[in-house]
Amino acid sequence: MKLQVPFLQLPVSFDATALADEIAALGEGVWKPHPQGFAGNSMLPLVSAHGDAANEAFSGPMRPTPELLRCPYLTQVFASLGATVGRSRLMRLSGHAEVTRHADQGYYWAERVRVHIPVVTQPTVRFECDSAVINMAPGECWIFDTWRQHRVLNDAVESRVHLVVDTVGGGRFWDMVNRGRPHDAPKAGWQDMRIAPKAGEVASFACETVNVPAVMTPWELNDHLGLLFADAVPHPNLAQARQIAMRFARTWQGLWFEFGEREEGRARYGEALQRFIEEIRGPTQPMLLKNELRWFNALMTIVCKFAVSDAVQLPATAQRQREMGDNA
DSSP, X not given: OOOSSSEEEOSEEEOHHHHHHHHHHTXXXXXXXXXXXXXXXXXXXXXXXXXXXXXXOSSSOEEEOHHHHTOHHHHHXXXXXXXXXXXXXXXXXXXXXXEEEEOOOSHHHHSOEEEEEEEEOOTTOEEEETTEEEOOOTTOOEEEOTTSOEEEEXXXXXXXXXEEEXXXXXXXXXXHHHTOEETTSOOTTOXXXXXXXXXXXXXXXXXXXXXXXXXXXXXXXXXXXXXXXXXXXXXXXXXXXXXXXXXXXXXXXXXXXXXXXXXXXXXXXXXXXXXXXXXXXXHHTTOBBTTSOBHXXXXXXXXXXXXXXXXXXXXHHHHHHHHGGGOO
């Protein structure tokens, strides 16, 4: 999700030692290699589709995994965020390893903010986002702008372990964000609320059930197109691309008011989408976004792949870039 600042500290903190003890009690056998095989990266699923730790899907009803339910304090941390939770994990970065520089793109990342709570870390671990560089201390709670280029470098010997919660938020969560502290703002006078563990209490929290549209609404479509054009690097083809996108958006709106999500309209949506892709591909191939991503690839992963279910396949390069958002 695009934010106004690279990093924002939320006004809540946790007992990192208690979290680390719970996680250690789970044992090493529950940790999994990173799905894309990034060196030095491993993960422990906590919220996944249907509560299945082996299910890496972005869509479907998200539920706590058995491992999360064995960790009462971890469930309390989730509940304290006041958010509707998507796929979430513990993410481990071994010593002298890094998360390579990338920006997150794709439909999943457009509407979700990524919450980081360091559990095991060292002062030398560097989290970079755009030109900002910070160290997240144990027990702190941070969000960051995943739309910007970012990377993580662990030059210590010990592993870094973060709780990473993906969420669209919720009323209480965004109220907390509004009380947050940008990374470069002074701490004087700013306070966070410490959430102490409650022994044995397994807390419940809201999880996603609906997360991928059968047909994207015209309002959502316009919102995503607006982001892509607002973040486009100036280019001679930009005006032409806007005209093509505007015609497509108007066609999509007409279809929506005729069919909505009804199955009988899916073929018409698919035809309009394929015509749009063919028309806009050429003019936008040389265009870039301010976060260094290719404009057309971002269009495919944010809009076209999910505008109507099963309508298009991602280009291989766009698919690889979409997956890069999994490892920060």
